[in-house]
Amino acid sequence: MHPTTFFAPCKLNLFLHITGQLPNGYHRLQSLFLLLDHGDTLTITQRDDGQIVHGNPLPGVPAEQDLAIRAAHALRAVSGRRLGAEITCEKRTPMGGGLGGGSSDAATVLIVLNQLWGLHYPRQQLMQIGLTLGADVPVFIFGQTAWAEGVGEQLTPVTLDANMFEKYFVVLTPHVQVPTAQIFAHQALTRDSKPLRIADFSNGAQSSAFWQQTRNDMEAVVCSLYPAVADTLDWLKQFGDARMSGSGASVFVSVDSVKKADELLKNRPENTSGFRAKGLEYHPLFAMTSD
Ligand SMILES: C[C@](O)(CO)[C@H](O)COP(=O)(O)OP(=O)(O)OC[C@H]1O[C@@H](n2ccc(N)nc2=O)[C@H](O)[C@@H]1O
Numbered sequence: 001m002h003p004t005t006f007f008a009p010c011k012l013n014l015f016l017h018i019t020g021q022l023p024n025g026y027h028r029l030q031s032l033f034l035l036l037d038h039g040d041t042l043t044i045t046q047r048d049d050g051q052i053v054h055g056n057p058l059p060g061v062p063a064e065q066d067l068a069i070r071a072a073h074a075l076r077a078v079s080g081r082r083l084g085a086e087i088t089c090e091k092r093t094p095m096g097g098g099l100g101g102g103s104s105d106a107a108t109v110l111i112v113l114n115q116l117w118g119l120h121y122p123r124q125q126l127m128q129i130g131l132t133l134g135a136d137v138p139v140f141i142f143g144q145t146a147w148a149e150g151v152g153e154q155l156t157p158v159t160l161d162a163n164m165f166e167k168y169f170v171v172l173t174p175h176v177q178v179p180t181a182q183i184f185a186h187q188a189l190t191r192d193s194k195p196l197r198i199a200d201f202s203n204g205a206q207s208s209a210f211w212q213q214t215r216n217d218m219e220a221v222v223c224s225l226y227p228a229v230a231d232t233l234d235w236l237k238q239f240g241d242a243r244m245s246g247s248g249a250s251v252f253v254s255v256d257s258v259k260k261a262d263e264l265l266k267n268r269p270e271n272t273s274g275f276r277a278k279g280l281e282y283h284p285l286f287a288m289t290s291d
């Protein structure tokens with residue numbers, strides 16, 4: 001069978017509030033997820049010998065720990081069949097960047113192998129399998145701008161103003177990796193944000209009221225532990241309402257033109273990488289899953 005390539009978009013958390021903690025230690029969140037047109041490319045081929053193989057393991061990530069490979073194993077375990085696949089990944093999303101790169105790779109593998117292996121599990125079942133791999137996996141299978149609650153897995157579609165999709169997001173990642181678990185475990189983390197209502201955010205995510213009412217509750221702890229994140233955020237705040245995504249290290253701002261976005265990227269602080277991207281209304285593989 002010929003290999004075929006599939007996109008794994010990254011995400012931004014336009015805001016992230018922590019509203020409580022569950023008995024199992026996980027945190028109750030509210031967040032607005034936006035998928036971006038920047039991400040990894042995965043080549044996924046079915047194998048007839050029942051092996052699941054990584055074609056190009058990532059530096060520092062053993063194949064068996066790679067979320068893409070773990071996703072294939074998780075799906076195969078549910079099927080109870082001896083199915084095989086080869087997966088390679090062209091990585092563009094910075095690792096440990098708060099952009100859900102590994103989670104999106106896992107989601108793309110679940111969506112694609114669900115079809116290649118002829119399983120045809122519904123979207124909701126794939127999201128449940130995804131959640132066993134990480135709290136950020138389900139939103140990529142859900143496949144559209146979403147209001148998230150629970151640990152990030154209770155998802156409701158949100159229609160953003162059309163001009164949100166006209167904007168250019170400049171995303172900068174200082175060269176540090178922030179371990180998500182370290183930030184969630186930190187004693188200084190604010191865990192008692194007042195829950196908001198979804199109705200407050202439909203049709204208004206680009207307004208200044210939206211930005212004033214929301215924040216990323218992980219930002220203060222990350223900035224105190226990783227000065228490079230604080231410095232990059234301060235730099236970006238010169239150009240608009242800049243904010244951190246997820247548990248960092250990436251920070252973002254939206255601007256109105258490619259020219260402005262490219263100017264920011266060109267002048268970005270040393271020791272950061274960056275890209276510009278637009279929001280996606282739907283995941284490019286949305287039509288490969290069904291209810
Ligand atoms: C910060 C976000 O990126 C926002 O979208 C996500 O909540 C994190 O999602 P993720 O990277 O897929 O996280 P997971 O791999 O599921 O969890 C990593 C660690 O973060 C902590 N964790 C994660 C999600 C959550 N709602 N509460 C938590 O306390 C747990 O200690 C967990 O062991």
Ligand SMILES: Nc1ncnc2c1ncn2[C@@H]1O[C@H](COP(=O)(O)OP(=O)(O)OP(=O)(O)O)[C@@H](O)[C@H]1O
Pocket residue numbers: 058060061065066067068089093094095096097098099100101102103105106134136177180246247248249
């Ligand atoms: N396919 C993968 N791509 C990237 N990282 C992976 C992958 N598989 C496993 N990992 C491990 O997961 C860690 C976190 O990677 P990832 O890029 O998903 O972080 P993140 O963007 O901060 O995630 P999130 O926003 O979901 O918290 C990496 O440091 C790496 O060790």
